[in-house]
Amino acid sequence: MGGDMIRLKRSCVLASFSLVFLLVILSASAPAALGQTVTATLSGRIADTSGGSVAKAAVTISNTATGFSRTTQSSEAGEYTIPALPAGEYTVTADFAGFGKQTKSITLQVGQLASLDFALKPGAVAEKVEVEATSELAEPTRTQVSTVITERQIINLPVNGREFIDFALLSPAVAIGNTTSGSTDVIVEPVTKLSFAGQNIHYNFIAVDGADDISTASGIQRGTPPQESVQEFRVINTDYSAEFGRATAGIVNIITRSGTNNWHGTLYEYFRNNKMDAINLLEAQGSHVLRQNQFGAAIGGPIQKDKTFLYANYELQRRAESHFYNSFVLANINAINTVKTVAYGLPAEPDLSRVLATGDTDNGFVRLDHRFSEKHNFY
DSSP: OHHHHHHHHHHHHHHHHHHHHHHHHHHHTOOGGGGTTTEEEEEEEEEETTSOBOTTOEEEEEETTTOOEEEEEOOTTSEEEEEEEESEEEEEEEEOTTBOOEEEEEEEOTTOEEEOOEEEOBSSOOEEOOOOTTSOOBOTTOOSEEEEEOHHHHHHSOOGGGOGGGGGGGSTTEEEOOOTTGGGOOOOOSSOOEEETTOOGGGOEEEETTEEOBOTTTSSBOOOOOGGGEEEEEEEEEOOOTTTOSOSSOEEEEEEOOOOSSOEEEEEEEEEETTTSOOOTTSOTTOOOEEEEEEEEEEEEEEETTTEEEEEEEEEEEEEEEOOOOHHHHHTHHHHHHIIIIISOOOOOOOGGGOEEEOOEEEEEEEEEEEOSSSOEEO
């Protein structure tokens, strides 16, 4: 009887594990339409120099960082589409017998519906056309109003507290918002609350790598990954498609970094203190104390080249700041302590400049990417 029970438990555990594994595989191989929120789609037309369509031309796109590649053929009308492409830098090659091979370098962004055409010249001489990475590809089918905050902006632009979501304020009609419920919110999330075109902060949708990042308790976004882990994000103001859902205000679509075919790591620290900060005009001189240190490390690289990649980041914040006191309180602190101790029998106030409010946080992020085939990927 005991042996039967043990075997039954093992069978249940194996069945549960198999079900979870199956769900992971199915989610990893979801249709391209479901992945457009965190990936890009490249389409275009292959033609000859006279403008005629080139059918069955081979179009190959390769990620310069990970070696990820996809190949497709143009249709009878010379058109091609390659969906579900992770954001990043690529080389795209168009090739057809009797025509010179043509290669272009491009950069795809999160949620982009990019268009790239080729005009092949007759002959066997290879031609290489370089497209500057800073030039944006045309998106003739896009109707939504959106802004992409790129990795370059996230790295180079200053932001207080390394709250990268603040960069969403660079988009039109986006501002810091307040809840309409006033002080009735019982849960306060440590994030910037965004308002799109003056709408309520609870009407937004925030996604990280396609996953819902909205707290069911507070109705706003949870804490986000460390800034060092973010590759880029798209801020969508209006006219977004049904694939996003849930939002009536705005959408912030965040994608994180992954490892590449080369190992890279960073060590960093950002600090602020009262010696470098300006003093509030209403605050007494000499009473302000601030110590803020944000530091961390990140590393990413291949576990198996062109197949499996790892990226990890750990960031810490150590912050201590004195409370705000005006000059009247500090000038009369002895009299205040006398009244408290003698008249009311209460303990005296301590040295106010030594009473510090702390805000210490630890934030970690780990991402594992694996490529099963051209059409099946897991992260």
